[in-house]
Amino acid sequence: MIRKLLFLAAAACCLLPFMDAGLALLLGFAVALAGPHPYPTQHKVWSHYLLQVSVVGLGFGLNVHSAIQAGRSGLLLTVASISIALAFGLWFGARLHLGRKATYLISAGTAICGGSAIAAIAPLVGAKESDMSISMGTVFLLNAVALFLFPWIGHLLHLSDTQFGLWAAIAIHDTSSVIGAASRYSPQSVEIATTVKLARALWIIPVSLVTLIVMRSTSGAQQQRLRIPWFIFIFIGVVIVNTFVPFARVLAPVCLSLAKHGLVLTLFLIGSSLSPKVIRSTGGRPLLLGISVWMLIAVGSLSAILW
Template sequence: MDAHYSKPAGFKLVLNPAARKIIFLSVAFLCLFPFVNPPLALLLGIIFAQFVGHPFAQASHKITAWLLKIAVVGLGFGMNIHSAVSAGKDGFLFTSISIVSVLSIGLVAGRLMKIDKKTSFLISAGTAICGGSAIAALSPVIQAKEKQISVAMGTIFILNSVALFLFPAIGHRLHLSQNQFGLWCAIAIHDTSSVVGAASHYGQQALEVATTVKLARALWIIPVAFLTSALFKTGSRKVSIPYFIGLFILAMLINTYIPIIKPLVPYITSVSKTGLTLTLFLIGTSLSFKTLKTVGLVPLLQGVLLWTIISVTSLWVITHF
């Protein structure tokens, strides 16, 4: 294996392509074992991004998106539809108010901070609804440019990664119940991947609440997309609808009403959690210092501001009502 340090490469080890692929596949394989939890997998990915670099960067985004969807649907087989509906009802009003509030504050903050309008809106939508999924769905609606999308995505992914480490620690420190923590994750963490990762690390009930509320939250992409088209006057009706949420609901229905599936449920959910862990490793491999430089300070500050507001406010409401 030809490896040596080189000043021009900065933080990265200079490796031949074959060596990088071998190391990448080895670490990815390591993430399939139970002793690697979601936060550790994300950390391994981030470290890998800094020192080695992703050898399959072009294909990784699509693979990550599909792997996340499959993992989430698989987790649905471990949930009861009645419990899910109850959790969704409890979080509906909270979700509605938080989405409207974050989008409104984001538009005002973006204007005061003199951030490009479309970039500011995508950061706000990613914070308010469901991270990268919302950005990907709304970008064609507002006809965003590649630079605007990459800045918004970078901002969300950076904060999303911080949340995966920070939230469980805060939850344990404040002695949040499983239900409280699951609801807080679904409201305040951006991407479904980190929501599910943090909640699964906290407990099974937290996972059920967090996943159900977050996916219900993701459905807000549809009405927000049409309002966005009117706001930006693009006339576009092109929006990516998260169809996999329907498969998640179907999985819960099968688990609830078809007893024959019960013996297989532990295996399906175990494989799904492993898939989620691998997904977080792949997400981590995209978070290099280059990503941070691409974002820039001011958009990142807007993201931090919105995230702080929704995190602190939702935590206060959850613990006092």
């Protein structure tokens, strides 16, 4: 009971005005180090749906014209980064003698959108719980590093808001960490990062389709259903409403504020899942694969943006 109350108190602290994504992640990590999670199964569901609701709420800070411009500017980089990351990840994972399924999950998670891609693709390849744990652990650790490292590099290189938003959307895995890093950089970069990142996340659909076709001969693969990220389409609808419906603009500041608080709370929940057990289960070779693919995307996309 005491552990649950402390967890809820820490979560409530994330709603305070001075809290940002980075502090929330660190607070969650501190809770994870303090002992077993008081809500071992519920917190995954909470973070999953809270992130989706928060992302939809961020749509009240965008209009159709800026969203189209942002999506167009990141399209080529998105396609190139996903293709290169998947190809390199599969090749390097084989050289590291990792399991084929774990290699594919880490590569897909790094290339597209972290935990969401892993959760969508794992059933299609018949991945075991151990494969998912290793893949999720690798991606979550790298996301935590990116949340602090990317804004620092961005300021060091004097990236513009547009440049940083585009870079974060292409090179960071999970949507929560993308928006979290962008929010630590500037409000303007959040708009770019959110739009480009969600466009990137839609690539779960074609990658899952290809995976399903390739794995059709595998036992049980034909019975699996694709997990389509429907919340992205709701986000698009909110952006359209926010642009063309005058009344929506009255509600926009409140919805946007709630969405930002929701995102901070999401980062706390994700941090609370980074227990010592998760860190230990990641292992050296999966982490090396994740870092290698991540560095390839990060350096390559930054070079392309600056060029």
